[in-house]
Every structure is written in C-alpha cells, then in structure tokens.
Amino acid sequence: MxxxxxxxxxxxxxxxAPKWFYDAEGSRLFERICELPEYYPTRTELALLDRHADEFAARIGPGAEIVEFGAGASVKVRLLLQALEAPRRFVPVDISGEHLAEAAAALRADFPGLAVEPLAADFTASLALPPPVGRRIGFFPGSSIGNFEPDEACALLARFRRWLDGGALLIGVDLIKExxxxxxxxxxxxxxxxxxxxxxxxxxxxxxxxxxxxxxxxxxxxxxxxxxxxxxxxxxxxxxxxxxxxxxxxxxxxxxxxxxxxxKYSVDGFRALARRAGFEPGPVWTDAARRFSLHWLEPAGGVSERTSG
Incomplete structure (x- = not known):
C-alpha cells in the first residue's frame, strides 16, 4: 500500500507503520536524533564499524557488491567502503527517494571509482534488485530490525537471505539494557x-x-x-x-x-531468530558495555561462533 x-x-x-516516518523531513530529523547525546546506538555502532572495519573487509573479500537496506544518508556504510578492496557496486535501498538521491550523489563524489545505483523502494513489501555484479553482501545497520514484530523480523531476514543470493548479511542489533x-x-x-x-x-x-x-x-x-x-x-x-x-x-x-x-535482543536471542530465518550466525561484535551488537550472518554452515568485544 x-x-x-x-x-x-x-x-x-x-x-x-514506522516506515512512513521517513519522508525528507523525517529523514532529516532522524539524522539529528542520531547526533543526540542520549541516543547511544549510532555512535556505538559507528565505533564498532570503525574498530573492526578490517575484519569486515576480510570477510567480505575483494570485488564485492554491497546492498544497504534502509540506507538513509549512508553514513555508516562509508566505513565499510573505505576498508574494502575494490568494491564493484553499492546499491542503497530506501523508501525516501529524495533523501536517497542526495546521499547517492555525495557517495559518487567521494568514491569516484564505485558504481552507486540507488533504489527507491519499500523493502518491507517487495524488492527487485539488479543482477549481482560480484559477491552480494547485505548491510542493515541501525537496529532497524527491532522495528518489526519477531515473526515479521524473521520473515524479513528470510527475504534478505533470498535477495542476497548466497551472500552474507552484516546487521546491527540493539541489546537489552537498563x-x-x-x-x-x-x-x-x-x-x-x-x-x-x-x-x-x-x-x-x-x-x-x-x-x-x-x-x-x-x-x-x-x-x-x-x-x-x-x-x-x-x-x-x-x-x-x-x-x-x-x-x-x-x-x-x-x-x-x-x-x-x-x-531489544540478547545476543543469543537474536542468533536464534537468525537461525529460524535460514541463516547460520557467525561472529558477533559488541562494545565493552554490551549496549549494541553487529552480527555476521551466512546462509550456510561452517562459520565460527565467537564474540568480539
């Protein structure tokens, strides 16, 4: 609808539905929320992405394609793109077309060798991605998975798994806390x-x-x-x-x-949800206070299970 x-x-x-928050003005206000001293998720996740960028890049590998779901201003993905070896394409997906176009233009200017192909779409309903040009890796930061009822979150993760066509997913998850x-x-x-x-x-x-x-x-x-x-x-x-x-x-x-x-999830609780969706949970990165987590999910087994602080 x-x-x-x-x-x-x-x-x-x-x-x-919270997806309708994100017109141009709502997206601008959310960017301001992310800068507030009380709003810990953004700065905590950015610190994790910065600290472990080389680990993420090693797992993603050279020549990859990154698809960011709910891209917004695409601030966090910059830390990934800077660490990657010769990424072939970045596909930011967002419901706010105007905001998405501005973010894509800024990325093209800052990453001149990268193909940036924004897709204005509601990924909670359906999504038609272009054919992959390299190993397709999904990126879903910001704990947005928490906006969905658990059964809905499981169904969305299952759709991500299909859309990624054998690729992995790096996802941000807010943790239970005070x-x-x-x-x-x-x-x-x-x-x-x-x-x-x-x-x-x-x-x-x-x-x-x-x-x-x-x-x-x-x-x-x-x-x-x-x-x-x-x-x-x-x-x-x-x-x-x-x-x-x-x-x-x-x-x-x-x-x-x-x-x-x-x-809000516990680490083990979210890993269980990911398994229900057909993923094999891999490493988990958390901050020292265990306020926020980044999860690496593969669609197949054989992934080591550890937690990095």
Whole structure:
C-alpha cells in the first residue's frame, strides 16, 4: 500500500507503520536524533564499524557488491567502503527517494571509482534488485530490525537471505539494557524525537490534506519489559476530530496512535531468530558495555561462533 492507503488504514486500527516516518523531513530529523547525546546506538555502532572495519573487509573479500537496506544518508556504510578492496557496486535501498538521491550523489563524489545505483523502494513489501555484479553482501545497520514484530523480523531476514543470493548479511542489533538508558534515548531533552514522531502527522497534513493540530498530540515513549521493546505513541491531549482525505476520525483525550516498536535482543536471542530465518550466525561484535551488537550472518554452515568485544 502507498502512504495514503496505509495511513488511513492505520488510523482505523490506531497503529501507523514506522516506515512512513521517513519522508525528507523525517529523514532529516532522524539524522539529528542520531547526533543526540542520549541516543547511544549510532555512535556505538559507528565505533564498532570503525574498530573492526578490517575484519569486515576480510570477510567480505575483494570485488564485492554491497546492498544497504534502509540506507538513509549512508553514513555508516562509508566505513565499510573505505576498508574494502575494490568494491564493484553499492546499491542503497530506501523508501525516501529524495533523501536517497542526495546521499547517492555525495557517495559518487567521494568514491569516484564505485558504481552507486540507488533504489527507491519499500523493502518491507517487495524488492527487485539488479543482477549481482560480484559477491552480494547485505548491510542493515541501525537496529532497524527491532522495528518489526519477531515473526515479521524473521520473515524479513528470510527475504534478505533470498535477495542476497548466497551472500552474507552484516546487521546491527540493539541489546537489552537498563530501562533508564532506553527511556533517555527515546525521550531526548531537546525534543527532537518528539518532533520526529509528530512529523508523521505533519506529513499527513502536507501530502493528504489532513488537518491534524500537532499541538494536540503528545509524544510518549516507554520500555515494555515483558515484551523487551520500546513503544512509541502519539497521545491525544483532548477530545478531537481529524479529517484525512475526506474521512473523519474521532479521538478521545488519552487515545493513542501506536507509531513504532523497537525490540531489544540478547545476543543469543537474536542468533536464534537468525537461525529460524535460514541463516547460520557467525561472529558477533559488541562494545565493552554490551549496549549494541553487529552480527555476521551466512546462509550456510561452517562459520565460527565467537564474540568480539
């Protein structure tokens, strides 16, 4: 479904898919989130990529093709590309075509010998990749796998395995940790995450002619321990009616729109999920505080099992 259809259906169910956060403005706001002091995942993952770049390059090998799912600004993949030996092509995939084109242009300028072929697509629905030009390696950083229900995450990983055509997947996974750290990461003092959340309604105003009053919606994010996930909501501050594409939706004070989940995993828990999807888990790299992890997944056996700090 497109944004119009999916957003209206989501309003009926009081749940909007988080993929619709990422229009040009939402992508810009998310880049700001990644720079916030409270938001540990980005800087932790970047440090891991920098520290272990040579290990990743040795596993990927020369002449490879990198496919990044949910590429955004393609900041993290630069650390991989710099370490690789003669990569043949980079295929960034993202739902926000405008943002993707800007990132691809910057990569072409900085990596003049690399073929950069962006693909504006919703990889959560379907994906038609070009024929591979070398060993195809998938890259899915940022713990985005946590946005999916576990069964959905398993199905997505299985699709990645098929699309990679025998290649491996390097994936970022956020780990279970103190609820206070998680709460701070999703409720930053500057209110950038709140603006990112409310931008979903602003996008509906811009693109669907909706009449959401953004001041009438509060950002709410909290950790749900039994489900091991952060939940993000927009909560109606008062009784109100909203018109979207000619359809009226009524909300009472306290009603919420569920806009995102972010599941947190243990290392062993995620490895079990990967096995269900048809991958053989390989090495795992974590930071010293074990806040974040990078997993190497192969579609076949024979991979050593170890954890690098």
């Amino acid at each position: 497109n944004f119009h259809e999916d957003f209206v259906a989501g309003l009926r169910e009081r749940r909007i 609820p206070a750290l998680l709460h701070a990461a999703y409720n930053d003092a500057r209110g950038v995450t709140a603006a990112f959340n409310r931008n979903l309604l602003a996008r509906a105003n811009r693109e669907l002619g909706a009449d959401f009053d953004l001041s009438a919606w509060a950002h709410a994010a909290f950790y749900h321990p039994p489900l091991r996930r952060i939940e993000m909501h927009l909560v109606s501050r008062r009784r109100q009616a909203v018109c979207v594409a000619g359809e009226v939706f009524e909300f009472d004070e306290g009603d919420s729109l569920h806009t995102e989940n972010s599941y």
